Amino acid sequence: MLAAARIAEQACGWLSGRMVNRYDLQRLIECLRIECSSEFEREWAEMSVRGIRGATCVDCDNPELLLAATRELLAELLQQNQIVDFDEIVSAIFTTTPDLTSTFPAEAARALGMRQVPLLCASEIAVPQALPRCIRVLLHVNSSKAPSEIVHVYLGEAKKLRPDIQSAQ
Numbered sequence: 643m644l645a646a647a648r649i650a651e652q653a654c655g656w657l658s659g660r661m662v663n664r665y666d667l668q669r670l671i672e673c674l675r676i677e678c679s680s681e682f683e684r685e686w687a688e689m690s691v692r693g694i695r696g697a698t699c700v701d702c703d704n705p706e707l708l709l710a711a712t713r714e715l716l717a718e719l720l721q722q723n724q725i726v727d728f729d730e731i732v733s734a735i736f737t738t739t740p741d742l743t744s745t746f747p748a749e750a751a752r753a754l755g756m757r758q759v760p761l762l763c764a765s766e767i768a769v770p771q772a773l774p775r776c777i778r779v780l781l782h783v784n785s786s787k788a789p790s791e792i793v794h795v796y797l798g799e800a801k802k803l804r805p806d807i808q809s810a811q
């Protein structure tokens with residue numbers, strides 16, 4: 643639980659059923675202020691920037707299909723990594739294989755609410771025989787998780803890209 647939520651819960655418990663005077667309230671506010679700042683310092687000290695990878699494929703180069711597939715991928719990445727607040731996301735880089743040019747996958751991220759997140763789209767390297775019609779994403783997030791706790795998400799045909807990750811999960 644976030645420090646602020648836990649402290650607020652404690653404060654509510656302390657206050658419930660009490661007649662509090664102004665002196666008590668001032669004392670409580672001062673205690674919470676000290677407790678909050680040290681808790682936040684501890685939480686921030688444990689935070690690092692982590693990279694989270696994902697990929698998915700579409701059947702053809704159609705903007706609606708591409709945006710729906712990107713939305714699905716992002717939703718899965720957020721859910722699997724318990725990202726509830728877009729402010730935790732530092733940036734997101736998308737690539738599409740050279741056969742996908744109908745739209746920018748970043749639009750799907752904005753449509754999900756990532757309006758403040760810096761986004762970038764680029765074309766993947768045209769490696770011969772590489773998996774076609776593939777959308778990739780690299781999220782950078784502020785996280786207190788260890789690298790081994792990060793869940794990278796490969797959907798559909800894109801699962802073939804990283805069999806090592808599929809077997810590890």
Ligand SMILES: C=C(O[C@@H]1C=C(C(=O)O)C=C[C@H]1O)C(=O)O
Pocket residue numbers: 697766767778803804
């Ligand atoms: C294997 C992938 O495709 C390509 C190869 C990568 C790699 O070797 O790490 C990373 C991204 C892509 O350029 C992937 O998306 O994971």
